[in-house]
Amino acid sequence: MGVHSAPLDVSARREEFPILDREFDGTPLVYLDNAATSQTPKRVVESITDYYYEYNANVHRGIHNLSQEASIAYEEAHDTVADFIGAAGREEIVFTKNTTEAMNLVAYAWGLNELGPGDEVVLTEMEHHASLVTWQQIAKKTGAECRYIPITDDGRLDMDAARELITDDTKMVSVVHASNTLGTVNPVATLADIAHDHDSYIFVDGAQSAPHMAVDVQDIDCDFFAFSAHKMCGPTGIGALYGKEEILDAMEPYLYGGDMILKVTFEDTDFNELPWKFEAGTPSISEGIAFAEAVEYIEDVGIDRIHDHSTDLAAYAYERLSEHDDVEIYGPGPDERSPLVAFNIDGLHAHDLASIVNDYGVAIRAGDHCTQPLHDVLGASASARASFYLYNTREEVDALVEAVDEARQIFA
Structure with missing residues (x-):
């Protein structure tokens, strides 16, 4: 367990998530699809209703009291998110729709011009489509080339290959911090050092790391970092892009319209200061406020406690699933992974497995998890994935294993 971490009171935390009380035909819900979307505690939902009931108004547009209150709350939400990942200030935090939009913002606002x-552009074989497809398409538009750091047999990055692939011709390294399929936690600070030695930028996809582990973007020394609220107890439709202020300041806007401007004439436009330069139009105000509330909730629980609890569940699931010889688990060993386990059962398609365990109230993911090229490398068309968060229990892991055993018997 973490140095400053005490055991998590899971029972108390579960009471904050009403959806966990649901049953299907009398069978309790076991929600193990947190890598796709986590559940949302009552206080975060209430922060949205408070906005609509108490101070619903557009931001940065009005003199009246409601607009002032909404503007302050929305701007302070940027401060909260900035503090959460160690950014220097709100100027370095752009609210986006999600991690994917953050990736596209940099690809179009920086990549098309540079x-x-x-x-x-150097990526990894374990990239989410949000990174891989985006940079692939930008490379096609600009004539640049995408290169991929291979993975080892145990699902880690081949760092010797990384040092050879990242050269003086590299302008961007885009790497997933924690793989949503393998559970691998990549050495992003080391990759940042390598990238910067060749005057390259590095973009870290933090969609699977920010919800589960302490992140300090200044310690990593990444140039960009992106993550989504809906994977960390927040609402859908909101995420954040961190970028070093000097880089964001030099970039052209990605979208044009209201609120991202200072002065407009028929001939030209002066753009707004950071971060508003990249937040054109009416933003997702309530979602941004709820994003900050989710961050504060995580901080109240303790990110070290969340990490220790969730990774313990992943290790336990790894060990329980490994009790049978017909199980293939992808990625590093049980004590060296983020809180998820992707696996396959011999003779049983992942979609069939997910369907059967769903009959027992267990919600897991099945498919390629937006990592089709990685699954090609693994030699699997799909995999089943169980992913864990602060409100899950060992008993729920046992329920998953029992449901998998039932599926195994059905297809025996």
């Missing part, structure tokens, strides 16, 4: 023939 990349060209002879330039390289």
Whole structure:
């Protein structure tokens, strides 16, 4: 357990998530699809209703009291998110729709202007489609080339290959912090050092790391970092892009319209200061406020407690599932992974497995998890994935294993 971490009171935390009391045909819900979307505690939902009931108004547009209250809450939400990941200030936090939009913002606002023939973008074989497809398509538009750091047999990055692939022609390294399929936690600070030695930027996809582990973007020294609220007890439709202030300041806006401007004439436009330069139009105000509330909830629970509890569940699931020889689990060993386990059962398609365990109230993911090229490397068309969070229990892992055993018997 973490140095400053005490055991998590799971029973008390579960009471904050009413959805966990649901039953299907008398069978209690076991929610193990947290890597896709986590559940949302009452206080975060209430922060949204409070906004609509008490101070619903557009931000940065009005002199009246409601607009002032909404503007302050929305701006302070940026401060809360900035503090959560160790950013220097709100200027470095752009609210986006999700991690995918954050990736696209940088790819279009920076990549289209800065990349060209002879330039390289280095990614990894374990990238989510949000990273891989985005940079792939930008490379096609600019004439740049995408190169991929391979994985080892145990699902880690081949760092010797990384040092060879990242060269003076590399302009961007885009790497997932924690793989949503393998559970691998990548050495992003080391990759940042390598990238910067070649005058390259590095973009870290933190969608699976920010909800589960302490992140300090200044300690990592990444140039960009992105994550989504809906994977960390927050609402859908809101995420954040961190970017070093000097880089964001030099970038052109990605979208144009209201609120991202200072002065407009028929001939030209002066753009707004950071971060508003990249938040055109009416933003997701209530979602941004709820995002901050989710961050504060996580901080109240304790990110170290969340990490220790969730990774313990993943290790336990790894060990229980490994009791049978017909199970293949992807990625590093039980004590070296983020809180998820992706696996396959011999002779049983992942979709069939997910359907059967769903009959026992267990919600897991099945498919390629937006990592089709990685699954090609693994030699699997799909995999089943159980992922854990602060409100899950060992008893729920046991329920998963029992449901998997039932599926095994059905297809025996």
